[in-house]
Amino acid sequence: MTDVRIAGVGLTKFGASPERTGRDLFAEAGLDALDDAGVDQDAVEALFYGNFMGELAEHQGHQGPLMAEAVGVDAPATRYEAACASSGVAVAEAVKNIRNGERDVVLVGGAERMTNLGTAGATEALAIAADDLWEVKAGMTFPGAYALMANAYFSEYGGDQEDLAAIAVKNHENAVPNEKAQYQREISIADVVEAPMVAEPLGLYDSCPISDGASALVLTSEAFAEEHDLDAPVSITGTGQGGDLMALHDRDYLARSPAADEAAAAAYADAGVSAADVDVAEVHDCFTIAEVLAMESLGLFEVGEGISAASEGKTTREGELPVNLSGGLKAKGHPVGATGASQLAEMTSLLRGDHPNSEYVEGATTGVTHNAGGTVASAVVHVLEVEQ
């Protein structure tokens, strides 16, 4: 299968900018990606764009053409929605589009404006990723759903709040040098376990923040990159998407994420790699427990063993397999529609050697990104490899 080159990446700073419109956020990320790629906007043949709650946050549907216009791209533009996996899905579709030969240059990314809704409004908006009839009407919130998974995990495999706290501490530590991150500050285990509860056992510091932000990637065919002598050493070599039943209570497992198992298996097979080849991972840690489920689905840890990976130092920046060197959703922030593509942007920088945390993955060749929607009813995994 033809590999797809990541020619350029762009990210806004993630954080609270409630006054900034989605179109302005995406324009910044998109233009930065084009500049990074050295590709003119006139060369872009399509926009694949992820966004989740635009109707609720900005009263704005039909965002594809709006975002293309914002970056000066005159080409077909489509919005993809898969809750928090929206731009991960957009990337997967863009990769297929280049591979099938339809296009040579596409812009892909996502944006989300959330903080203008306030905490209550954003909580309500995020909840629409769950089953409205059978979950939301029974009082379920998004943190609540992951809390149900966390307690199920504790019951089945063990672990406790301090194990989860070690994940938050690790990801905050990783975010300190990342200027794109929402929280560039360290926290302690005590800060996490003593924080106000959101949905037990998940407290404020187990939860990703509410964020505004955008991400973008310029993807090209290998032929285009070579013809135009682009400096694009990182390729997407594998892509996979998985799905599951919508409501958590209808799933086979309450403490596992089979959709991500499927996505990982497909992405690894596509790339011709295995979990053992992975040097570094960016995973969807919307809540601390989510990082555990993600790593187990990716096969980086056995089921039931991911819970102690951070507390044992295995996934810290000095560990054998650094996870979320960007700071993750937890500390980098989670503007949901931007998150999936932002993971590939961060991974590209890590593998190219121009990320503030690249020093911790010197010599790394293979990275994996994991993006989840809802309580992992949608999951997208990508394998990225860098030319040595």
Added chain:
Amino acid sequence: MSDDETYDAGYDDWLDAVEEGEAYYLEGPEGDGWLPPRRVDPATGSRQLTEKRLPETGEVETFTVVHVPTPAFEQDAPFATAIARFGPARITGIVEADPSDVEVGMAVTVGVMETETTGDRAVVFRPQ
């Protein structure tokens, strides 16, 4: 804001049935249990779904205490939300108990409550 004006066929029919003491689930050909409205059994893809009486008693499999609710539950928080198994069907509901008394394995019955915030109907679990 109440959404009582919207009647969701299947869902509201089921709440009516629960209020009348006739709770049911939809059973697929291999014995899996689901909540309505459904035309297809997710486990097998079969369109043969049969209404069966829901067991009187269920068991809490996991729960959380929600401290930061959606606006529709603002005055109800904190409350415990649980997933309970009733035979082959699992259901999500609010536990009508002091949140600190809720535990995995707790036996519950299913009912319908009106939320404090909006007065909307919601699935409730009552400890046995």
